[in-house]
Amino acid sequence: MRRRKKRYLCGFLATLLCLTVLGGCHGSMGRNEFAVPESFDETMQHEITFWAKNDTNKTQTEIYEKAIKGFEALYPNVKVNLRLYTDYGRIYNDVITNISTGTTPNVCITYPDHIATYLTGDNCVVPLDSLMEDDRFGLAGSEVRFDSPAKEEMIPQFLTECAFDNNYYAVPFMRSTEACYINKTYVEKLGYEVPEELTWDFIWEVSEAATAKDAEGNYLVNGQKVLIPFIYKSTDNMMIQLLAQSDGGYSDENGKVLIFNETTKDILFDVAEHAKTGAFSTFKIVGYPANFLNAGQCIFAIDSTAGATWMGSDAPLCDISEDKLVRFETEVRMLPQLDPDNPQMISQGPSVCIFNKENPQEVLASWLFVQYLLTNEVQIAYARTEGYVPVTSKAQTAETYVDYLSRSGEDNALYYDIKIQASKLLLENVEHTFVTPVFNGSTSLRNAAGQMIEEVTKAIRRKKEVNEAFIEDLFADMTSLYRLDQRSDAGTGKEELGALPSTAVALLVTLAVAWAGMGLYVGLSYLKKKKRKSKDSH
Amino acid sequence: MRKILVLAACTLLAVACIGCGKKEKEENNVTPEPTATAAVENNNDANNGDKADVDAESEGVMTYAEYMAAAMDSEVVIETYVQAKQSWWEDKATVYTQDKDGAYFLYNMACSAEDYEKLVPGTKIKVTGYKGEWSGEIEVMDATFEFVEGGDTYIAPVKDVTALLGTDELIKHQNEFVAFKGMTVEAAGQDAEGNNVAFLYNWDGSGQDGNDLYFNVSLNGATYSFTVESYLCDNTTDVYAAVKNLKVGDTVDMEGFLYWYEGVNPHITSVTVK
Numbered sequence: 001m002r003r004r005k006k007r008y009l010c011g012f013l014a015t016l017l018c019l020t021v022l023g024g025c026h027g028s029m030g031r032n033e034f035a036v037p038e039s040f041d042e043t044m045q046h047e048i049t050f051w052a053k054n055d056t057n058k059t060q061t062e063i064y065e066k067a068i069k070g071f072e073a074l075y076p077n078v079k080v081n082l083r084l085y086t087d088y089g090r091i092y093n094d095v096i097t098n099i100s101t102g103t104t105p106n107v108c109i110t111y112p113d114h115i116a117t118y119l120t121g122d123n124c125v126v127p128l129d130s131l132m133e134d135d136r137f138g139l140a141g142s143e144v145r146f147d148s149p150a151k152e153e154m155i156p157q158f159l160t161e162c163a164f165d166n167n168y169y170a171v172p173f174m175r176s177t178e179a180c181y182i183n184k185t186y187v188e189k190l191g192y193e194v195p196e197e198l199t200w201d202f203i204w205e206v207s208e209a210a211t212a213k214d215a216e217g218n219y220l221v222n223g224q225k226v227l228i229p230f231i232y233k234s235t236d237n238m239m240i241q242l243l244a245q246s247d248g249g250y251s252d253e254n255g256k257v258l259i260f261n262e263t264t265k266d267i268l269f270d271v272a273e274h275a276k277t278g279a280f281s282t283f284k285i286v287g288y289p290a291n292f293l294n295a296g297q298c299i300f301a302i303d304s305t306a307g308a309t310w311m312g313s314d315a316p317l318c319d320i321s322e323d324k325l326v327r328f329e330t331e332v333r334m335l336p337q338l339d340p341d342n343p344q345m346i347s348q349g350p351s352v353c354i355f356n357k358e359n360p361q362e363v364l365a366s367w368l369f370v371q372y373l374l375t376n377e378v379q380i381a382y383a384r385t386e387g388y389v390p391v392t393s394k395a396q397t398a399e400t401y402v403d404y405l406s407r408s409g410e411d412n413a414l415y416y417d418i419k420i421q422a423s424k425l426l427l428e429n430v431e432h433t434f435v436t437p438v439f440n441g442s443t444s445l446r447n448a449a450g451q452m453i454e455e456v457t458k459a460i461r462r463k464k465e466v467n468e469a470f471i472e473d474l475f476a477d478m479t480s481l482y483r484l485d486q487r488s489d490a491g492t493g494k495e496e497l498g499a500l501p502s503t504a505v506a507l508l509v510t511l512a513v514a515w516a517g518m519g520l521y522v523g524l525s526y527l528k529k530k531k532r533k534s535k536d537s538h
Numbered sequence: 539m540r541k542i543l544v545l546a547a548c549t550l551l552a553v554a555c556i557g558c559g560k561k562e563k564e565e566n567n568v569t570p571e572p573t574a575t576a577a578v579e580n581n582n583d584a585n586n587g588d589k590a591d592v593d594a595e596s597e598g599v600m601t602y603a604e605y606m607a608a609a610m611d612s613e614v615v616i617e618t619y620v621q622a623k624q625s626w627w628e629d630k631a632t633v634y635t636q637d638k639d640g641a642y643f644l645y646n647m648a649c650s651a652e653d654y655e656k657l658v659p660g661t662k663i664k665v666t667g668y669k670g671e672w673s674g675e676i677e678v679m680d681a682t683f684e685f686v687e688g689g690d691t692y693i694a695p696v697k698d699v700t701a702l703l704g705t706d707e708l709i710k711h712q713n714e715f716v717a718f719k720g721m722t723v724e725a726a727g728q729d730a731e732g733n734n735v736a737f738l739y740n741w742d743g744s745g746q747d748g749n750d751l752y753f754n755v756s757l758n759g760a761t762y763s764f765t766v767e768s769y770l771c772d773n774t775t776d777v778y779a780a781v782k783n784l785k786v787g788d789t790v791d792m793e794g795f796l797y798w799y800e801g802v803n804p805h806i807t808s809v810t811v812k
């Protein structure tokens with residue numbers, strides 16, 4: 001099977017859009033604050049739109065469709081229209097474009113970073129606290145027509161990731177982390193053993209050892225002309241996790257950018273060193289890590305646990321042709337650590353937010369649908385499609401799910417062992433996960449974090465020197481490109497709007513001149529009258 | 539005096555309002571449409587190509603042979619002619635170009651929205667970038683470009699590569715505007731009822747209208763997967779509609795660009811059912 005995934009075009013445009021569109025349109029998109037209605041009016045028909053993300057995975061699409069059918073059967077007055085995306089960046093961009101025109105979806109798969117930007121619009125995103133707590137329609141509420149989880153049954157860590165600015169603005173839908181998928185066969189061929197806990201030192205050492213070639217230019221370990229021992233899919237995560245593990249600065253809770261520091265420089269110099277020998281590269285530069293891994297052209301592939309079904313000789317999903325597939329033994333490990341006794345790994349995965357609408361009944365219908373996505377039926381079905389984990393303890397402890405986990409390796413489809421190992425990796429390490437602070441601009445900072453690794457890797461490949469001056473220039477370029485010096489320290493609050501546009505200044509000056517003129521006229525008239533009066537009285 | 543003041547106030551307010559109106563227009567202008575324009579201006583009129591001057595290259599510019607011989611990640615400078623635009627995003631354009639010797643895929647080339655509009659098929663541009671390879675696709679990355687002032691125009695004639703399918707020769711025509719003739723539409727998958735379907739949204743049917751279309755065509759017993767790339771040809775184009783109307787067993791002629799992703803993956807721009 002081949003997926004033909006395309007390189008998605010996500011990035012910072014949305015940030016620029018939000019600075020211009022959102023910043024200039026507060027009035028046009030402002031809505032009243034949402035209040036939970038007394039009842040759900042079932043005589044009223046609602047059509048709600050759900051923008052969903054799938055991993056270019058048909059089963060996931062089918063689960064969404066099935067969930068919609070199930071929900072509509074319970075609430076016949078609600079019709080849910082599904083719009084599918086395969087990329088968070090696209091959703092983000094489309095939402096921002098639609099905020100300015102008041103045409104946002106009702107329900108949307110999202111990342112908390114993105115919501116912080118959406119919040120620039122007045123009452124644009126519905127705070128979910130009152131909805132969650134509502135006795136009738138809240139989580140496990142008395143008038144909810146399905147078995148929804150109670151708030152206490154949400155995995156606290158995952159739920160907390162959706163809280164900022166003193167409110168819950170989303171609920172988690174699925175969670176994943178990153179894993180290192182390893183060609184164990186090649187590691188052992190190089191004279192090493194895969195340790196239980198990977199370290200960065202180990203990965204760099206083995207990767208460097210793997211670059212040895214024979215006289216004909218073939219790599220000794222695989223006998224091929226192509227080998228990139230270590231490929232990282234999401235370089236933003238690479239930088240973020242390395243900074244977290246080394247306690248280097250990234251940003252603070254108030255949105256202060258701390259990333260341009262000495263630790264970051266050291267990380268970039270490390271990247272440069274290993275890019276120079278050909279031991280390291282990235283998805284954006286060469287292609288999907290899974291394709292290289294499965295062709296025997298990569299030894300350490302770091303990608304999301306939600307990409308586990310593409311990894312390994314027996315992977316149920318594969319993009320490369322049969323003749324390119326190489327047989328090898330695959331191991332899954334937590335991503336490499338600087339301090340294995342204190343592991344740190346990123347928590348990621350889709351969350352769901354609700355956009356505010358004029359009609360509170362429509363918002364309530366949206367909330368009921370969101371709750372339906374948290375039912376065991378949807379949670380367990382979706383989690384089994386990839387190395388995801390359900391976000392409720394209710395689903396995680398359900399017999400069906402426990403049984404699923406216990407059957408790892410029974411086949412190379414539903415019970416594909418690499419996928420189930422990836423899920424277990426997160427289930428067993430939830431306490432070691434972290435997320436980065438959310439604020440308006442945190443998406444840009446994330447993009448900059450990854451791009452620095454990309455730029456250094458490309459520069460080395462292009463025979464440029466990566467030295468102190470190069471890094472300083474890179475810091476300046478990233479600051480400028482992502483406008484990291486143009487944000488306030490206001491946390492998730494409104495973006496500082498900066499200086500007024502020249503036309504606005506002109507308008508205000510004009511108005512002031514007009515009022516001054518009118519005032520002058522009134523004053524002069526008054527004085528004239530007074531003078532005349534005084535003249536008359538004399 | 540009263541009249542003069544009222545007139546002055548009104549004039550000032552009018553000026554202010556005009557100022558606001560202009561600003562609004564400017565703001566609208568900086569809100570680019572994020573989705574690809576995707577309009578492929580078909581190269582059916584291939585014979586219009588002005589071949590007389592397409593040999594002319596400026597000093598310091600590589601020939602196609604020199605470009606192909608250049609090392610990966612090295613800087614390349616080429617002069618080439620726009621054949622189709624795939625997408626524009628964040629001031630970056632992805633474009634198919636070609637000269638009489640071969641074709642170039644320009645990925646995420648720095649390009650303003652205004653310049654993107656000017657990149658009409660046939661336009662000669664000088665491109666400076668780095669040679670890269672992404673999943674088998676040879677491309678120019680991180681490029682900048684300039685219009686060649688007074689440059690000639692060139693629309694590449696379509697090359698029939700049907701006979702090259704399955705051979706090592708095919709990759710030599712990577713990114714060129716090519717034709718496949720007399721191929722048979724095969725089942726791309728099954729619908730919910732288990733019936734064979736001629737195309738899928740996305741590679742596995744996980745998408746919906748507006749996503750890439752995948753369909754299978756065969757020749758001499760071998761089956762190939764072809765794509766209507768939705769950034770290049772969106773769901774308003776003729777080719778998108780044509781593929782949605784295909785039936786298993788149809789015999790088709792196709793044109794498109796010879797893209798590569800882990801093997802040949804043509805991006806089809808026209809389909810004719812025979």
